[in-house]
Structures are given as structure tokens and as C-alpha cells.
Amino acid sequence: MRNLQSSVRLRPVDLARGHGLSTQAVRNYEDAGILPAADRTPAGHRAYTPLHAAALRAFLALVPGHGHRTAATIMRAVNEDAVDEAFRAIDESHAQLLDDRRTLRAVESALRDLEPPVAPEPGDTFVGPLAKKLGVRPATLRKWERAGLVRPRRDPRTGYRVYDEADVRDARLVHQLRRGGHLLEQIAPLIAQVRAAGGLGPLEAALGDWHGRLAARGRAMLTGAAELDAYLRERG
Structure with a gap:
């Protein structure tokens, strides 16, 4: 032949x-x-x-x-x-495809177990109150910041970290994924997916398309x- x-x-x-x-x-x-x-x-x-x-x-x-x-x-x-x-x-x-499937399952699980968002009260967007609400130490939030998982801005007058609504969202999702046993380096691409989608709501809507692509x-x-x-x- x-x-x-x-x-x-x-x-x-x-x-x-x-x-x-x-x-x-x-x-x-x-x-x-x-x-x-x-x-x-x-x-x-x-x-x-x-x-x-x-x-x-x-x-x-x-x-x-x-x-x-x-x-x-x-x-x-x-x-x-x-x-x-x-x-x-x-x-x-x-x-890599298997890892992407695990990532998708992790996001779905985290979204399923995530508590409904609560409107922040005055002062909740500072590191201490946010850490208390999540049940973590302020040092943990700062560690997540160093890993790029949350990106609070600095108050120009006081220099304090200020977490806006998107930062609070990311912190809540990181907390949920950490409770599920995921490492920070595993969480980083998931947070990137949330940011790329424009938030949790759009991400939920995009999960079906994500399944289809895989x-x-x-x-x-x-x-x-x-x-x-x-x-x-x-x-x-």
C-alpha cells in the first residue's frame, strides 16, 4: 500500500x-x-x-x-x-480538558452553595468588618489580595483598603471555594472567569455555553x- x-x-x-x-x-x-x-x-x-x-x-x-x-x-x-x-x-x-471540567464543576458547586448577597452596611467594605462577616482574619483577606483574588482600592485620605461590591463578591466566592478545599492557585482562574463574565449572574448564564465548549x-x-x-x- x-x-x-x-x-x-x-x-x-x-x-x-x-x-x-x-x-x-x-x-x-x-x-x-x-x-x-x-x-x-x-x-x-x-x-x-x-x-x-x-x-x-x-x-x-x-x-x-x-x-x-x-x-x-x-x-x-x-x-x-x-x-x-x-x-x-x-x-x-x-x-487539560479534564482540569477544565473540574474547574467548571468547582464554579458550579461554589455558586450553588454561595449565600445570597446582602447589601453592604456602612463600614462593611473595610477589611476588618468584611473579614468578620466572612468569618476569616483580616490577614487572610490581605493574603487573598496578594494572590490577586481580591483587588480593593485604597482610600486616598486614609490609605485604608476599601472593598467595592465586586471585591466583596470575589471575596465571598474565594471564601466558598477555600471551604471546598481549593488552593489559591486553583481559585485564581475561577475568579478570572467571574470577572471576564461580568459577575456571578452573567457567569451562571454562561455555564451552559461553557459545558458546550468542553x-x-x-x-x-x-x-x-x-x-x-x-x-x-x-x-x-
Whole structure:
């Protein structure tokens, strides 16, 4: 099969056609090691084979689930006969997806257990009263601040920390996640998600979309695995 396929000659346009790619993109993929090196015709033109077409299909199928950089790393490793390195990159990508799923579950759990917000009373937005309301020490709030989990402003006259509504929200969420056993470094990306969403309410509305994106990545990884397996079989 390998010898039969190697006798078939394909032009860059033959590989590009059907994928919405330019012929230059195909050449760039070869130069980057994503496709195996092509033979050259006597005139100096690249001569691709069905093996190159299979490599291109594998790479394009890997990208949606693993991202361009990891997909390129996988293909380069395979083309350099370092298949174990390719599998390691795949394993790391799957581990990242699993970690993202755990992050989503942590956010959902924290939101589910979070007490309804209470309008702050005068003075509640200073470090002492807020710490008392949360049941933590002021030093704990300052530690969270150093970790970037809460970002109170400083009163220009007194220099005291002042926690606005968003800071109180973040502090309450950090407190809930800490009670759930999460480390500060694990909480940081969750707080970033809340800030990016614009608050807890918008974040709750975005959780369904978050689930959908993770499911799509998982499905794309399966598709990529099938195409990569087909390519490995063609390489022999």
C-alpha cells in the first residue's frame, strides 16, 4: 500500500482543495514539519502523495480539540518517528480538558452553595468588618489580595483598603471555594472567569455555553484521534 501510494503524485493545490486552504498554507505546513518532507520533480516542484493528504487531514482534525500549537507538536513528533512524544502531548491536552471540567464543576458547586448577597452596611467594605462577616482574619483577606483574588482600592485620605461590591463578591466566592478545599492557585482562574463574565449572574448564564465548549473539545479530540490513527496506519 505504501509503495502504491508513493507512486501517486499530488500538487499543493490538490491537497489544498477541499480544505479551504491556499497552496502556500500547504507549503508552510510542510516547512513547519506538520507534513512530511515532499519529493521534488526535476523542475523543482513539490510532489505530494496520499500520505501527505492523510497528514493534512490528521492535522486539521487535531486543531479543534488540541489547538494549533499542540496539533503541530503532535504531527512533528509523528513525522520525526517520535510517536511517544506525540502521545505525551495528546495526554497533556486531555489532562487539560479534564482540569477544565473540574474547574467548571468547582464554579458550579461554589455558586450553588454561595449565600445570597446582602447589601453592604456602612463600614462593611473595610477589611476588618468584611473579614468578620466572612468569618476569616483580616490577614487572610490581605493574603487573598496578594494572590490577586481580591483587588480593593485604597482610600486616598486614609490609605485604608476599601472593598467595592465586586471585591466583596470575589471575596465571598474565594471564601466558598477555600471551604471546598481549593488552593489559591486553583481559585485564581475561577475568579478570572467571574470577572471576564461580568459577575456571578452573567457567569451562571454562561455555564451552559461553557459545558458546550468542553463537550465540543472532547468530541473534536475523538475525531482528531481517528484521523491521526489513520495517518499512523498509512505511515506503517
